Amino acid sequence: MNLKQLSELLGLSQTTVSRALNGYPEVNEATRERVLRAVKETGYRPNKAAQRLATGKAGSIGLVMPTAPGDYSDVHFGEFLTGLGEEAVRHDFHFVIMPADANDEMGALRRLAISGDVDALFVAYMRGHDPRVPLLKSLSVPFLVHGRSFGSEPDYPYLDIDNEGAFYDATKLLLQLGHTRFALMNGPEPLDFAIRRKRGVIAALAERGLELPEDCISHTPMTDEPGQAAMERFLQLPEQPTAVLCSSTVLALGAIRAVTQAGLKLGEDISLIAHDDVLPHLKPENFSVPLTTTRSPLRAAGVRIAQRLIGTIKQEGPFPEQELWKTELIVRASTGAAPSR
Amino acid sequence: MNLKQLSELLGLSQTTVSRALNGYPEVNEATRERVLRAVKETGYRPNKAAQRLATGKAGSIGLVMPTAPGDYSDVHFGEFLTGLGEEAVRHDFHFVIMPADANDEMGALRRLAISGDVDALFVAYMRGHDPRVPLLKSLSVPFLVHGRSFGSEPDYPYLDIDNEGAFYDATKLLLQLGHTRFALMNGPEPLDFAIRRKRGVIAALAERGLELPEDCISHTPMTDEPGQAAMERFLQLPEQPTAVLCSSTVLALGAIRAVTQAGLKLGEDISLIAHDDVLPHLKPENFSVPLTTTRSPLRAAGVRIAQRLIGTIKQEGPFPEQELWKTELIVRASTGAAPSR
DNA sequence: GTGAATTGTCAAAGCGCTTTGGAAACACGT
DNA sequence: ACGTGTTTCCAAAGCGCTTTGACAATTCAC
Numbered sequence: 001m002n003l004k005q006l007s008e009l010l011g012l013s014q015t016t017v018s019r020a021l022n023g024y025p026e027v028n029e030a031t032r033e034r035v036l037r038a039v040k041e042t043g044y045r046p047n048k049a050a051q052r053l054a055t056g057k058a059g060s061i062g063l064v065m066p067t068a069p070g071d072y073s074d075v076h077f078g079e080f081l082t083g084l085g086e087e088a089v090r091h092d093f094h095f096v097i098m099p100a101d102a103n104d105e106m107g108a109l110r111r112l113a114i115s116g117d118v119d120a121l122f123v124a125y126m127r128g129h130d131p132r133v134p135l136l137k138s139l140s141v142p143f144l145v146h147g148r149s150f151g152s153e154p155d156y157p158y159l160d161i162d163n164e165g166a167f168y169d170a171t172k173l174l175l176q177l178g179h180t181r182f183a184l185m186n187g188p189e190p191l192d193f194a195i196r197r198k199r200g201v202i203a204a205l206a207e208r209g210l211e212l213p214e215d216c217i218s219h220t221p222m223t224d225e226p227g228q229a230a231m232e233r234f235l236q237l238p239e240q241p242t243a244v245l246c247s248s249t250v251l252a253l254g255a256i257r258a259v260t261q262a263g264l265k266l267g268e269d270i271s272l273i274a275h276d277d278v279l280p281h282l283k284p285e286n287f288s289v290p291l292t293t294t295r296s297p298l299r300a301a302g303v304r305i306a307q308r309l310i311g312t313i314k315q316e317g318p319f320p321e322q323e324l325w326k327t328e329l330i331v332r333a334s335t336g337a338a339p340s341r
Numbered sequence: 342m343n344l345k346q347l348s349e350l351l352g353l354s355q356t357t358v359s360r361a362l363n364g365y366p367e368v369n370e371a372t373r374e375r376v377l378r379a380v381k382e383t384g385y386r387p388n389k390a391a392q393r394l395a396t397g398k399a400g401s402i403g404l405v406m407p408t409a410p411g412d413y414s415d416v417h418f419g420e421f422l423t424g425l426g427e428e429a430v431r432h433d434f435h436f437v438i439m440p441a442d443a444n445d446e447m448g449a450l451r452r453l454a455i456s457g458d459v460d461a462l463f464v465a466y467m468r469g470h471d472p473r474v475p476l477l478k479s480l481s482v483p484f485l486v487h488g489r490s491f492g493s494e495p496d497y498p499y500l501d502i503d504n505e506g507a508f509y510d511a512t513k514l515l516l517q518l519g520h521t522r523f524a525l526m527n528g529p530e531p532l533d534f535a536i537r538r539k540r541g542v543i544a545a546l547a548e549r550g551l552e553l554p555e556d557c558i559s560h561t562p563m564t565d566e567p568g569q570a571a572m573e574r575f576l577q578l579p580e581q582p583t584a585v586l587c588s589s590t591v592l593a594l595g596a597i598r599a600v601t602q603a604g605l606k607l608g609e610d611i612s613l614i615a616h617d618d619v620l621p622h623l624k625p626e627n628f629s630v631p632l633t634t635t636r637s638p639l640r641a642a643g644v645r646i647a648q649r650l651i652g653t654i655k656q657e658g659p660f661p662e663q664e665l666w667k668t669e670l671i672v673r674a675s676t677g678a679a680p681s682r
Numbered sequence: 683g684t685g686a687a688t689t690g691t692c693a694a695a696g697c698g699c700t701t702t703g704g705a706a707a708c709a710c711g712t
Numbered sequence: 713a714c715g716t717g718t719t720t721c722c723a724a725a726g727c728g729c730t731t732t733g734a735c736a737a738t739t740c741a742c
Binding site: 367396457 | 719720721722723724726727728729
């Protein structure tokens with residue numbers, strides 16, 4: 001069933017039917033009713049490709065799905081996507097996901113933009129001096145960045161959380177508890193959030209004249225195994241750290257395993273603060289020692305990003321071009337006073 | 342830059358350029374070279390919407406993304422998607438993801454099929470007597486089901502793992518170890534895999550004249566919290582089970598917490614076998630007591646499903662319409678002889 | 683009852699591509 | 713010179729929709 005057939009069936013022109021469907025005012029209410037009823041009966045659906053060709057609007061948001069296994073954890077990706085989807089479904093938008101391995105992100109992005117398949121692009125997992133920013137700017141497709149790109153002029157639309165502030169505050173808390181030997185379990189080094197979190201820690205330490213030694217920093221994928229390995233390494237250091245900051249609750253999972261296996265007590269021998277993206281299957285309050293966290297729900301970020309993106313496409317703006325969300329510091333049992341050794 | 346402009350630039354007709362690009366034989370190699378070079382220089386990309394309208398082929402696979410939070414764990418969804426993507430990228434396919442909440446899956450599926458946006462559909466999280474199967478059959482779009490629908494004639498294309506066999510074997514193992522009191526931590530009751538896994542357990546028990554009491558079965562979302570709650574409930578039963586089967590390593594995570602908190606020893610007081618979808622961040626061999634599992638990589642299933650779907654679209658078949666993958670039973674430390682009480 | 687303003691409808695052009703059905707252009711043997 | 717094949721290219725017709733510009737039909741003011 002297509003427009004032509006439907007219009008013939010109704011004895012109307014395609015124009016009228018099309019207008020009736022798209023809510024144009026210049027069509028009689030009675031006629032519109034009639035059309036709508038016929039649509040229901042016949043199950044007619046406009047062909048999206050044709051619609052797209054005619055309007056230039058696709059009703060979809062493009063994103064490049066990283067396929068490199070283990071490059072970053074897909075737990076976070078899935079959770080974020082759920083947020084995006086939650087909002088998209090309200091506007092009858094969908095996503096065109098183009099999978100691409102890490103070394104062809106740029107190409108995939110470009111193809112997606114030029115294909116006419118999407119009205120807007122979304123990118124995440126930003127790195128420092130990320131080459132995708134200039135690419136996107138040159139692409140004449142609206143876009144929105146999740147995160148930022150350290151070192152680039154922040155003149156593009158983004159939504160980010162205050163990574164530096166979060167880890168600054170967390171470090172401050174640990175300092176107040178008397179800790180002096182710190183370690184940081186971070187995500188992959190090039191990633192923007194990793195850069196900023198490290199800066200936050202270093203800044204807070206610097207205020208007390210402390211430093212973060214290189215061997216007290218780990219950069220690993222955000223899964224539990226590397227977390228365990230990293231913590232094991234820290235625990236073997238001659239100057240064992242007593243305060244550990246951790247970029248993800250997933251990493252913390254492994255870290256805690258290492259602490260337990262070493263016969264140490266979390267919140268006593270070792271204090272730990274992790275960043276919590278609020279993954280539904282991993283609640284820091286349920287850890288055997290509930291975890292102190294810097295919290296910022298990933299899913300909510302997804303919802304907001306979809307909102308802004310769809311709003312931009314529908315020209316419903318104006319939205320703020322740059323948003324920086326504060327995180328919450330939630331104190332639980334994994335942080336305690338520094339052991340008096 | 343569009344075809345017309347490009348052809349004018351080259352002094353050729355649109356036909357010839359189009360043919361050159363799509364590898365038709367009736368065009369001079371020299372001409373083709375010339376065209377290809379021009380494409381590189383101008384960065385021309387065919388408009389997908391137009392291509393789609395003309396050919397009826399979309400180069401994409403549609404799937405409905407469940408947005409209902411907690412309905413089933415998105416961890417599994419993300420991992421599976423990665424597998425799909427891994428294969429899709431090799432064929433320059435992409436996915437159109439239509440988010441939909443649980444009560445509009447059918448509508449979303451239908452819309453996707455009729456929209457002309459996709460050349461094939463994929464569905465998962467099958468339930469018993471799933472109404473989506475008849476819908477898909479009526480839709481005249483090729484489709485592939487991940488899992489099966491218990492109670493429906495298995496005459497549709499699917500890829501499933503042998504859930505019944507897996508849990509039958511696992512139960513057998515525990516029986517051999519002398520266990521007689523069993524419990525099953527399952528996924529949501531309507532889901533096909535839950536139905537079959539339960540059957541597997543019951544079948545194995547029946548061979549020894551044993552039964553699985555109703556209060557030794559839990560049906561919960563596949564996340565750790567409900568897993569913990571379920572196990573806590575089991576442990577308070579007058580006839581405490583000693584052997585527990587678990588539908589996911591994520592559930593097991595919670596279950597083990599409950600066991601530990603009750604002061605019991607995994608692999609001694611309680612034997613546990615979980616199904617392992619091989620989630621990259623949750624390795625059963627790294628659990629503090631390594632977990633005995635029935636293994637079947639979800640990602641590999643994703644790859645295979647993409648292969649079949651794309652092959653079908655490109656008419657490269659024939660593929661087997663039905664595939665049933667065996668699982669591996671991997672014995673680790675979480676299973677031991679029944680305690681002699 | 684007239685002309686102007688408003689309303690409801692339509693025919694046709696176009697969006698950018700593929701594909702059908704020819705038609706030039708060239709080669710070849712006779 | 714002619715017919716016969718091949719090769720290489722093209723004009724034009726869709727694909728299913730939206731949208732422009734125009735035209736009947738209706739309403740209104742006076």
